[in-house]
Amino acid sequence: MCGIVGAISERNVVPMLLAGLQRLEYRGYDSSGLALASADHFERVRAAGRVADLAAKADGHTALAGLAHTRWATHGAPTELNAHPHLGGDSVLIVHNGIIENHNALRTELQAQGYRFTSETDSEVIAHLVHHYLHRANDLLAAVQATVGRLTGAFAIGVLSRDYPDRVICARRGSPLVLGLGFGEQFFASDIAALLPVTQRMIYLEEGDLAELSRSEVRIFNAAGEAVTRQARTVDVAADSADLGHYRHFMQKEIFEQPTAIANTLQRVLELGCQSALFGPQADELFAHTPAIRIVACGSSYHAGLVARYWIEEWTGLPCSVDIASEYRYRKGREQDGTLIIAISQSGETADLLAAMRSARERGDVKVLAICNVPHSTLTRESDLLFLTQAGLEIGVASTKAFTTQLVALYVFAASLAHSRKTLNPAQLKDITEALNHLPVLVEEVLAMDSKLEAWAQELAHYHNALFLGRHTLFPIALEGALKLKEIAYIHAEGYAAGELKHGPLALVDEDMPVIACAVNDELLEKVVSNLREVQARSGKVFLLAEPGCEAAHEGCHRVLTLPAAAGPLAPVVLTLPLQMLSYHTACRKGTDVDKPRNLAKSVTVE
Template identity: 45%
Template sequence: MCGIVGYVGARPVQGLLLAALERLEYRGYDSAGIATLFADRLDSVRAVGNLQALRSAVARAANGNGAGAGSNGSATAVAVAEPSTGIGHTRWATHGRVCERNAHPHMDEAGRIHIVVNGIVENYLTLKRELTARGCAFASETDAEVIAHVIARHYDGDLPAAVQAAYGELVGHFAFVAMATGEPGVLVGARRECPLVVGRGDGEQFLASAVPAFLEHTRQVQFIENGELVVLRPDGAEFRSAATGEVVEREIVEVDWDAETAEKGGYETFMLKEIHEQPQAIAETIADRTARGVGVDLGDLGAIDDAFLRDVRRIVVVACGTSYHAGLIGRYAIERWARVPVEMDIASEYRYRDPVVGPYDLVVGISQSGETADTLAAMRLARESGATVLAITNVMGSQVTRDADGVLFTRAGLEIGVAATKTFVAQVAAMYLLALRLAELRGTLPAARLRELIAELKRVPGSVAALLERGDDDVQAIARRHYKAEFFLYLGRHIGLPVALEGALKLKEISYIATDAYAAGEMKHGPIALLDDDTPVVCVATDSPVLEKLISNIQEVRVRGAHVIAVATAGNDELQEHADEIVAVPATDWMLAPLLAVIPLQLLAYRVARLRGLDVDQPRNLAKTVTVE
């Protein structure tokens, strides 16, 4: 999830853009760039690394030493008179390597249209082929560059009209800002699900992916809705429907956030913000990979080709913590859909047990940071033994990407909270994609069933968004009743077991309450002795072929006096008589239910920890990335 900024007004814009980008550094990035326009003079500077690298590149360009790409792609110096229009970007890479030519802003080949983008263009390959056939030359490996070329195709001197026409051709989840060399003092922003907000000033206007970018200059804010464009000029902002071009009114809101609150998007903590970013994390991870509708496109797996995936004999998943739980969900999906045997291993154990692995095995290492020491060591051991290694990670350029034969990137953006939330659901989504691709290649699912599952997976982000928009009053009520409990037990069966394990881990991590999670059928082999009248027992009870078995386990819990909290599928009334409290989640295919069922468990852990007065973003003794054994 990238950071984007834009400005139109009378002030020197270059320094203003750099300062705004620095206020978006918390979003994370691997490269950055700005483009500024004054009269017909366009200067663009991009750099790999942090904002200091970009500042250095801007200084070199000003001294005539290159590093800036002008409208014709050549090195230029920054204009003597500061331009009045500009856009800037911090990139969190999703398509294309981390390098200067993939950094934003991007432009069409004539250098007329310049854009910065946050999000994914799902149909970029189709558009790129069409544009290339018409003679367009692309300078980057990114999906974002397509937007500049599509706008340029429609541009005849009216940037808002060209953006509106281009918007109708784009499929995906994105927000972008465009400027044209022929229209200084004009910016056009467009939003489809990714965030974009306007800052209103006196004789100047701001546009950004988050309020912190312009908070020191104005607290007058207008929020852009999905399916809308905004046209900015120094004297105002005009909002339009992207479908019809009709002008719409948007209220100006006075925000009273301080800088820290602004960074959190108005949420009280980064963890809560990131819980609410999960629909976008899932959507961006599956986006273009399911755009065909009839299959899954994993063309970015590097050296791991379809022939190997079709013939692979065994898959071994190595991971730690939350990533291990995502792998467990993937195991159920791969074995059920693709009929490939899957073994799970905790990475810290795998590296020491002299595992038997060879050329016909695929070893999947999952690490959100790409730097987890035990997972890296396990992957290296497997590769040395002749196995093919696939990495699933959230960070381009991380060590895990260099140690693997292929990489499947999640697209969750930077996660600041130590307790993983959006990176977990993105990892689960990636494992589902792998399972579906294997099934497609091996012919283990009927074509109709494959299409059905892909369509259902594409609906999940909307269902997660609806669940979060509903609010968590029911979870808060449960948390208030049980936050003083000294012990929680979590139960699940089949696909619900990894969800129970992840829910229990979240509670341990941020509330410091002793918590255990078990396969429900194993409860009577020990954990049942822990139950008494004060024990909250959280059951993942979404619809599945084993739900009746789980209900039997719930009955065993209740006769011991424990208090049953069930996460259930909306519309299933059978559980009403078996559970003390129920949190309902939207219905979906039962194998995809973990992406929904985990949400109430994250929120329960969050609310319990907050009621106990704890810091959920930085829990004690924990680090975001475990880089030592």
């Protein structure tokens, strides 16, 4: 959600701060601001709207230390007064990502001491608290440590003081922060993407850490206030990963990066086969003896989990449940000891997912397998087993390559679980594994059909509603297709299991309700055909995406697109791509902000 960048240097940091904010725009925001300090000046610059507006207002400003922030409104309207940085007294500026749950009590306490609040935000209490403790302790580090000890909730904060222009301080609890190490300059940010142009040497702060940055060094303290050392790592992500190249939007770029992302994710799999060793040294023992699987995830990752349930149950016979993380965390009940919790997240910092994972550990003797795209994230550090997808940096808010690589990872997991438990014979396991060899090429062939989906989008853009249908593993793909259309084209869309048509949704079908259906040549094809006939009998227009061999479903369809080849059990991966392209081109046709859809954020780090 909100983005944070901090820097202290021997050179002007303003261009670096603004460039960092621009690289965080994909996270979603509605206002932005800068806190700037040098020996002779201390100021803030804020703007509602885009970072470009802030850059215009900051033109000509210089500073040797500073903070930058993009805000996604939670408390208070998206106005300049509510934009960060917030001022404490007359000498402290702070930026904050997260939610302070006890802000009302703190506000009342601070107002009684004479502090005047100028915003509606929960964040402003942090600025006044730091000022209060700084006045008492005359030490910025001690003041920030005392402040974070008073805060309830989730936060990543940056602090700058007029009286200490030679240092900046940051701290995290429940929201991510990473330090960037340079020569004569140091940085921090809520996402490595902001720092890639200036350094690839990073330190991922642990839960509860606080860091003090000067030009020559960083000092890190844990939640108990003790000085600690955290490992510095070189991040192998190209700085140009956040550049558009010749593409019109990041979403378009990321759709077409999927063959590479899938191939990278499969690299070790194709070397080792679907083996438990891919998930960690404990995996074989855990896989062989777990009594049940529970998948927790949010958004598109939840849809990936729904697909995986079919594979897991069919290939292993184990019971598998799939939960929305924000619902699971508030459910009561105990987990069966030995249950394997699969936590799926692109960022590894999703607040609801982390809370759900921790809740699961409190409910029984469980183990956690993380499927994640970001190494060293909170999720990966707190898990017992790990499979890293190799999607690379994903900028577009609507997930594309992160989703398909999650599907691939879950497919590999299901096959590896079957291998450990010996629930498939060698021939079956070989067929499942070898299907992965052809997947990147098959994905390339589907992407070559882009112009045909663009033609469909010209028609779809005129509708206000849409239904997506699928059966078996394609039911979750219908949910994902509907989500994509909602997210970026702002068309109301719902995904359904096709067999559910008669149980309600059929009442909506008429000539103004396009129905996008997915079909494969399997034992359910005849039933899918029957469902489509129900739609056609009520004047509904069917847009059919089908694998070869589904000719029986073509009759009466308004539009038909036949994919180049059948993908077998990997059909959910392959059929996802045309739905992504269809939503993308529909959004372009409607003129929406494809990469930064309204009201949404890429990384949801608050509840």
